[in-house]
Amino acid sequence: MRQAGVFPCIIIVVMTMDKEAIKKRIEDLRKELNYHNYRYYVLDNPVISDAEYDRKFAELKKLEDENPEFFDENSPTQKVGGKPLDKFEKVEHTIPMLSLDDVFSEQELREFDLRIKRTLMLSKDEDIAYSAEPKFDGLSICLIYKDGRLYNASTRGDGYVGEDVTQNIRTIKNLPLELIVDNPPAYIDVQGEVILRKSDFWKMNKEREKENLPVFVNPRNAAAGSIRQLDPKKAAIRNLTIFTYYIRAIEWHKSPVSQSESLDFLKMLGFPVSPLNRLCKNIEEAIEYKKYIAEVRNSLEYEIDGMVLKVDKFAYQDRLGSTTKSPRWAIAFKFPAEQVTTKILDIVVNVGRTGILTPVAILKPVNVGGATVSRASLHTLDEIRKKDIRVGDTVFVQRAGDVIPEVVKSVKEKRTGHERIFNMPTKCPVCSSNIVKDGAYYRCTNINCPAVIKESIKHFVSRDAMDIEGLGSSIIDQLIDKSIIRDVSDIYRLDKNTLSNLERLGDKSASNIMQAIEKSKGTTFAKFIMALGIRGVGKYVAKLLADHFGDLEHLKRADKEELLSIDGVGEEIANSVLSFFSEKRNLDTINNLMKLGVFFKDEQNKEGGFLLNPNVENKSFVFTGSLSIPRSRAQDEVLKRGGIVKNSVGPNLDYLVVGDKPGSKLDKAKKLGINIINEEEFIKLIKWQVH
Numbered sequence: 038m039r040q041a042g043v044f045p046c047i048i049i050v051v052m053t054m055d056k057e058a059i060k061k062r063i064e065d066l067r068k069e070l071n072y073h074n075y076r077y078y079v080l081d082n083p084v085i086s087d088a089e090y091d092r093k094f095a096e097l098k099k100l101e102d103e104n105p106e107f108f109d110e111n112s113p114t115q116k117v118g119g120k121p122l123d124k125f126e127k128v129e130h131t132i133p134m135l136s137l138d139d140v141f142s143e144q145e146l147r148e149f150d151l152r153i154k155r156t157l158m159l160s161k162d163e164d165i166a167y168s169a170e171p172k173f174d175g176l177s178i179c180l181i182y183k184d185g186r187l188y189n190a191s192t193r194g195d196g197y198v199g200e201d202v203t204q205n206i207r208t209i210k211n212l213p214l215e216l217i218v219d220n221p222p223a224y225i226d227v228q229g230e231v232i233l234r235k236s237d238f239w240k241m242n243k244e245r246e247k248e249n250l251p252v253f254v255n256p257r258n259a260a261a262g263s264i265r266q267l268d269p270k271k272a273a274i275r276n277l278t279i280f281t282y283y284i285r286a287i288e289w290h291k292s293p294v295s296q297s298e299s300l301d302f303l304k305m306l307g308f309p310v311s312p313l314n315r316l317c318k319n320i321e322e323a324i325e326y327k328k329y330i331a332e333v334r335n336s337l338e339y340e341i342d343g344m345v346l347k348v349d350k351f352a353y354q355d356r357l358g359s360t361t362k363s364p365r366w367a368i369a370f371k372f373p374a375e376q377v378t379t380k381i382l383d384i385v386v387n388v389g390r391t392g393i394l395t396p397v398a399i400l401k402p403v404n405v406g407g408a409t410v411s412r413a414s415l416h417t418l419d420e421i422r423k424k425d426i427r428v429g430d431t432v433f434v435q436r437a438g439d440v441i442p443e444v445v446k447s448v449k450e451k452r453t454g455h456e457r458i459f460n461m462p463t464k465c466p467v468c469s470s471n472i473v474k475d476g477a478y479y480r481c482t483n484i485n486c487p488a489v490i491k492e493s494i495k496h497f498v499s500r501d502a503m504d505i506e507g508l509g510s511s512i513i514d515q516l517i518d519k520s521i522i523r524d525v526s527d528i529y530r531l532d533k534n535t536l537s538n539l540e541r542l543g544d545k546s547a548s549n550i551m552q553a554i555e556k557s558k559g560t561t562f563a564k565f566i567m568a569l570g571i572r573g574v575g576k577y578v579a580k581l582l583a584d585h586f587g588d589l590e591h592l593k594r595a596d597k598e599e600l601l602s603i604d605g606v607g608e609e610i611a612n613s614v615l616s617f618f619s620e621k622r623n624l625d626t627i628n629n630l631m632k633l634g635v636f637f638k639d640e641q642n643k644e645g646g647f648l649l650n651p652n653v654e655n656k657s658f659v660f661t662g663s664l665s666i667p668r669s670r671a672q673d674e675v676l677k678r679g680g681i682v683k684n685s686v687g688p689n690l691d692y693l694v695v696g697d698k699p700g701s702k703l704d705k706a707k708k709l710g711i712n713i714i715n716e717e718e719f720i721k722l723i724k725w726q727v728h
C-alpha cells in the first residue's frame with residue numbers, strides 16, 4: 038500500500054518538471070511572436086519570414102491546446118476572438134473623451150494659430166510648433182493598459198460614457214495586447230482610431246451582397262459595425278486596423294513633454310503610430326503638410342478626412358486647457374467635400390420634429406467620398422428656386438464628413454426640356470392638414486401630426502437625449518400608428534406585453550426595451566433639456582442651460598434677459614425657450630414625466646442655488662490618487678461648474694486634488710507651488726452635496 042502511494046508522487050514530480058519546461062517554452066514563444074508582430078505591424082520591418090513566423094505560431098498553438106492550464110488571453114494566438122457577448126457593458130470614461138473643433142480653410146488655420154499666441158501672450162512673430170497628423174476617418178477608441186497589459190477598450194459614446202468593446206479590440210492584429218518594453222508604465226490610457234482598409238471594405242461588402250445582407254456605406258461605418266459586433270470571432274475576420282495618436286493619461290517616472298515625444302514613446306511601447314505624422318515648426322509648415330496629405334490621400338490604404346494639428350508642447354497645452362467640448366490646443370482641418378454629379382429622380386417632402394416641411398431630392402444612387410448617396414436635403418423652397426433645381430435635373434451633390442448630403446447646383450447644359458418645376462404641397466403630406474408659411478419655412482399646422490409626434494419621440498429617445506436603447510424607428514412608428522403612445526410621457530406608461538405584441542419584436546427585445554426605459558429615468562438635467570426638443574436647443578445649448586439654471590424650476594421661470602446673459606444663447610434660442618415654456622401642453626408633459634419617475638441624477642442645490650460657482654469657473658483641476666467618489670464624477674462636477682479638467686500638472690494649474698496613494702503629480706505640484714487640496718476640501722470648495 039505505501040509503495041503504491043509513493044509511486045504516483047514520482048510521476049507528479051516528473052510531470053511538474055516537464056510542465057515547467059513547457060511553460061517556459063510557451064512564454065518564450067509568446068514573447069518572440071509579440072516582438073515579431075511589433076517588427077511587422079509597427080516598424081514595418083520584419084526580421085523573419087512569414088513561413089518562420091507561421092511555424093512558431095503553430096508550435097505555440099499546439100502547446101497551448103495540449104496544456105490549457107497555461108491559457109493567457111493576451112497570447113498572440115488569441116486574436117481570433119473569444120466567446121460571444123450578450124450585450125456591451127457601459128464604461129464611464131475617467132477623463133471625458135473630447136472632440137475637436139473643425140476648420141475648413143487655410144485662413145481659419147492661421148486664425149487658430151493667432152488665437153493660440155494671443156492666449157499664451159506670445160508675439161505674433163513667434164513660432165508655435167505643431168504636431169501635424171492625418172485625421173483618420175474611423176472609430177475613436179480609448180485603450181487602458183495596466184502594468185503593460187491591455188485592461189480595457191471602450192468606444193467614445195457621448196464622451197462621458199462609452200461601451201466596453203475590449204473583446205473585439207483584442208482581435209485587432211496590429212494592436213499589442215502586451216507592451217513590448219521590460220518596464221511598461223503602471224497605467225496608460227491611450228486614444229486611437231479603429232479603421233478598415235479600403236480593400237477590406239470592398240471585399241466585405243461584396244461578400245455581404247452575395248449573402249443578401251445590407252452593405253455598409255463607407256469604411257468608417259463598416260469599422261463601427263464590426264466593433265459593435267457581439268461575436269468577437271466575427272469581428273476578428275473583419276481585419277480591422279488601429280492607429281494610436283494621443284496619451285490621455287500615464288503613470289510613468291518620466292512622462293513625455295510634447296505630443297511629438299508622446300508619439301515616439303507610443304511607438305517605443307509597441308503601439309501602431311502613423312508614419313505620416315510630422316512635427317511642423319510653425320503654422321506655415323503645417324499648411325504645407327496639409328497640402329501634402331491631401332495629395333497622398335487617395336493613394337493611402339485607408340480613409341483620412343483631414344489633418345489634426347496639436348500644439349506640440351504640453352506646457353502650452355496645459356495653459357490653453359479645454360472647453361467642455363474640445364481642447365483649445367488642437368484643431369481638425371477637414372478636406373473640402375467631394376462633389377459628384379447625378380440625376381434628381383424626384384423631390385419628396387419630409388415632415389420633421391417641428392412640423393417643418395423639408396423638400397428632399399431622391400437621387401440616382403451615386404458614390405460620394407466612399408458613401409452611397411440616394412437622398413439629399415434641399416432645405417427650403419427658396420433654396421430650390423435660387424439654385425433653379427428641377428426634377429429630372431443633373432446636379433452636383435456633395436457630402437462633408439457626417440453632414441447630410443446636399444445638392445450644390447444643377448447643370449443647366451444637361452437639360453432636355455422634360456424637367457419639372459417643384460412646388461410645395463398645400464396640405465401636409467402626412468396628415469393632410471393645412472400648411473402655413475413661416476419665414477422661409479412651410480409648416481404643418483396640426484400639433485398632433487403623426488410625423489411631428491414620431492420625430493419628436495425619436496429625438497426624445499436618442500442617445501444624446503434620454504438614451505433609450507432599442508426603441509428604434511420602426512417600433513416608434515408602430516406605437517404611434519396604433520395610438521399606443523401620443524406624447525413622450527406615454528413611453529413611461531408602456532408595459533412589456535404591449536411591446537411584445539408588436540411586429541418583429543420578441544419577448545427578449547421587449548424586456549430589454551423595458552429595462553432601457555427604466556434606466557433612462559435617471560438622466561442628467563442637460564440630457565433632459567435636450568430631450569424636450571426645444572427648437573434651436575441641441576446638445577451644447579442644453580448643457581449651457583443646465584449649467585446656468587441648475588434645475589428645472591429656474592429654467593421654467595427664466596426671463597429673456599437672463600437667457601441672453603448666457604454666452605452662446607442668442608435672440609432666436611431665447612425666444613424659442615420662452616415660447617416652449619409658455620405652452621401649457623409642454624408644461625403638462627414635463628409634469629407627467631416627473632410624475633412617472635424621471636429624475637436628474639445631477640440636480641444640485643435644491644434650495645435654489647446655481648451650479649456655476651466662482652471658485653471653480655475657469656479654474657483648472659487635476660486629480661491624483663483614489664478618491665472615495667468615482668474620479669469621473671468629481672471631474673464632471675468641475676466641468677458642470679464651468680471649471681477645466683486637466684491631466685497633467687503644469688505651472689498654471691489652479692488645484693491638485695489629492696486622494697489616497699497619490700502619484701508623482703503630487704511632488705511636481707509641490708515643486709511648482711500649486712494649491713493642493715484633499716477630497717474634503719474639494720467638496721467644500723465646489724459646494725457639492727454628494728448624496
Ligand code: IVH
Nearest residue numbers: 135136137170171172173177282283345369
Ligand atoms: S486627437 C483630445 N488625433 O477625430 C484630442 N483625433 O473630430 C483627442 N481623430 O474624436 C483627439 N485622427 O476620433 C486626434 N490624429 C488624430 C485623429 C483624431 C482622427 C478623430 C478622433 C476624434 C475626432 C475629432
